[in-house]
Amino acid sequence: MNNISIKCLKSEKIESGAHYGQFLIDTLRPGQGITIGNQLRRVLLNDLSGVAISAVRIAGVSHEFSTIPGVREDILEILLNLKGIVLKSKTQTSEFGRLKIQGPAVVTADLIELSSNLEIVNPNHYIMTISTSNILEIEFKFEYGTGYKLASQVFLEKSENYLQLDTIFMPVQKVDFKIENVYDNSNNITERVILDIWTNGSISPNEALTSAAQITIDLFTLLVENNDTNKTSKFKLTPRSINIEPYTNIAIEELQLSVRAYNCLKKAHINTVGDLLKYSPEKLQELKNFGQKSADEVFSTLKNKLGIILK
Known part of the structure; x- marks a missing residue:
């Protein structure tokens, strides 16, 4: 070479x-x-890694199937347009931005107020059109990350009325x-x-x-620095400590279990992940018609989707 x-x-x-x-x-x-x-x-x-819009809060809007009076696009179209905004970041921490505008107006990315740590690469990117004199207010959450994060896989508190976006950091x-x-x-x-x-x-x-x-x-x-064969006995695999608190209110439907495992859990009145975590693996297998195969499926799903390992 x-x-x-x-x-x-x-x-x-x-x-x-x-x-x-x-x-x-x-x-x-x-x-x-x-x-x-x-x-x-x-x-x-x-x-x-990169930075992208991960959530938005729109004044007067509580879900993604709403419409805004005087705005040509519905919420789903607006969220889709927001995914096309490209940003540069000087920091790896979460940042927030704000948009407040009175119509009629064509809203583009350059109208978003940002901190000095963020810069929009495509400022002329189209977001929506306001055809009346209504005032529109939107708050944005910007996150720094790697890969992508699907909105359906993000389990956050909904009290703040933030709408989650499928976030592409790449x-x-x-x-x-x-x-x-x-x-x-x-x-x-x-x-x-x-x-x-x-x-x-x-x-x-x-x-x-x-x-x-x-x-x-x-x-x-x-890999080279850790390749000391004389010290291999000192290495131990330790389970990662994971905070399970954000996951306790997730409905078990989100786990997408098989019909048999799902029905057994529902009959035992296990409706959320929090309910499920109250059962030890031994107690779980004592449920009626809940065999080893169903137990293995639940353990694997908790580990792969949420990073929770039942001991």
Whole structure:
């Protein structure tokens, strides 16, 4: 892998503030191209963090199926438009923003009042149209995270009337790569990788590639530092301490159990996760028609969906 090089072949801004970059990784040994290409692609698409709107509170609106007098779009359309707002953040903590406007007006992203830690990449992004002289007030919650978070998987207190959004934190939209063989005068073969990266504009493709490379380096450095065979006996797997309080009021319907397990729990008047956690695994299996298979399903679902492990 001597003289390995990487250079940017293209860098351009495309519509809606998105960025595109093409990179060349050269002088690789045969077989290394697919290893490097796959690793970078997976990290770019899965492990980079970003900021997005995770919840909104609209004055006079209590659920997503409402309408606002004088506004052309319904709440679902407005929430969908809000997902298209792209932001940059200088912090990893939650932030809040506010929009207050009197119609008639066309509402775009640049009208949102933000803290100095946030910046909107696509300020002309359309949100809604107000056709009357009504005053509209909206509060926004911005979160920093990795990957995505579905609104149906977020169990928060509803007392504040925040409407949850399916939140996509991933700043990289698409990654492609191809591998080419290069022959020298002696007919020796080396490989090169041509990597194409599209981002939403919150970071540049060059920044995304640098971050992905650093994440990979940090991961393997950690593996090397922990690879002390003389100390393996000192490592213990300890269960992660999880606060189960936010989950106690979740209806068991949210767990999406099989019909048999669900019916057995309902007959025992177990209606929420809080009710379920009052039962030990032994007591749970004493329920009528609730066998080992149903118990295993419940334990697995609690662990995979909520991170709760019943001992």
